[in-house]
Amino acid sequence: MSGIAASQGAPFARLLSIASSVPSRVVDNAEMCTYIDSSDEWIQQRTGIAERRWVGEGETVETMALASGRTALERAGIDASELGAVIVSTVTYFHQTPSLAAKLAFQLGTDGAAAFDISAACAGFCYGLAQAESLVRSGAATYVLVIGVEELSRFTDIHDRSTAFLFSDGAGAAVVGPSEVNGMGPVVWGSDGGQYQAITQTAGWSEALADHVTPYIQMDGRAVFKWASGFISEATKQVLDAAGLTPEDLDVFIPHQANNRITDAMLRHLKLPEHVVVARTIKQFGNNSAASVPMAMDQLLTSGEAKSGQTALLIGFGAGLVYAGQVVTLP
Ligand SMILES: CC(C)(COP(=O)(O)OP(=O)(O)OC[C@H]1O[C@@H](n2cnc3c(N)ncnc32)[C@H](O)[C@@H]1OP(=O)(O)O)[C@@H](O)C(=O)NCCC(=O)NCCS
Structure with missing residues (x-):
């Protein structure tokens, strides 16, 4: 008996592309100050924020994730069918199950790629990259799409003076793939x-x-x-x-x-x-x-x-x- 075969991956992994999807609605500090007792000066001085983006008509976690994922694939020059896994990090997808990743894997036209969501809030994209790097180097996937997407405006109380001015919406996506030279350090x-x-x-x-x-x-x-x-x-x-x-x-x-x-x-x-x-x-x-x-x-x-x-x-x-x-x- 020769024992259980082990997976074999690439020597290294690297980012092949990056993309983002910016929602259409601009909410500046003047508008924000119609919801909370604050000022443009206070918000800029305490946080650096001059304006933020919230989803506009027809924009959702799903549309932003799909748009950024498509652009990331185009920029990487790979076909969706080559993806071995789709990882979505979000804390604002409205469905606890099934995952957004499974839906996107289908909508993007993958060949039934492995797909799952992760909940790691603002660390989520870097959590996803760490997993993608391991998947590529272990051989579990050749190419991995990592998407970070949020619609925080739906879960932000616009009248809460301690959070309303901070949170916003958007998506970013990256394709991680094999490399002969190292392009990602240890997490x-x-x-x-x-x-x-x-x-x-x-x-x-x-x-x-x-x-x-x-x-x-x-x-x-x-x-x-x-x-x-x-x-x-x-x-x-x-x-x-x-x-x-x-x-x-x-x-x-x-x-x-x-x-x-x-x-x-x-x-x-x-x-x-x-x-x-x-x-x-x-x-x-x-x-x-x-x-x-x-x-x-x-x-x-x-x-x-x-x-x-x-x-x-x-x-x-x-x-x-x-x-x-x-x-x-x-x-
Ligand atoms: C939220 C944050 C900007 C608040 O700033 P802060 O300096 O801690 O503010 P404080 O709550 O101590 O309040 C300081 C003063 O500002 C006032 N203040 C609070 N919110 C205000 C607002 N939205 N507009 C104007 N004044 C405000 C307070 O009343 C207080 O006034 P006082 O000194 O007269 O009592 C800051 O704590 C922060 O950025 N924290 C990290 C948040 C973060 O990054 N979260 C996401 C992590 S992923």
């Missing part, structure tokens, strides 16, 4: 369920259904700020160490777009050199959770601020609390 990830209550919902589905209320997102902003500026700054350093790189080796830093002041705290901790391009897409797009890292990457590449082949440090963090990061070569 550094984890969770702190001791802070489960730091970002949660005002009701679980059972209370929401019984009481006919929307389970809005609620947040202890100060607790999240402290965790992100301290613990996550250090975790980000570990991502760089795990890749065997120093700050001088980096070209681009793409942190989850939660708050410019959190990004500033990370930069002080990491001591990144001047030449490193830092994503600040929160200014136009707010915090769209699982979509924020891929959308920022797409925007930087499209605007020419970042270039294909450059080395980028990614870090996602959010409700759970959970986090994940890796160094990648930009597609």
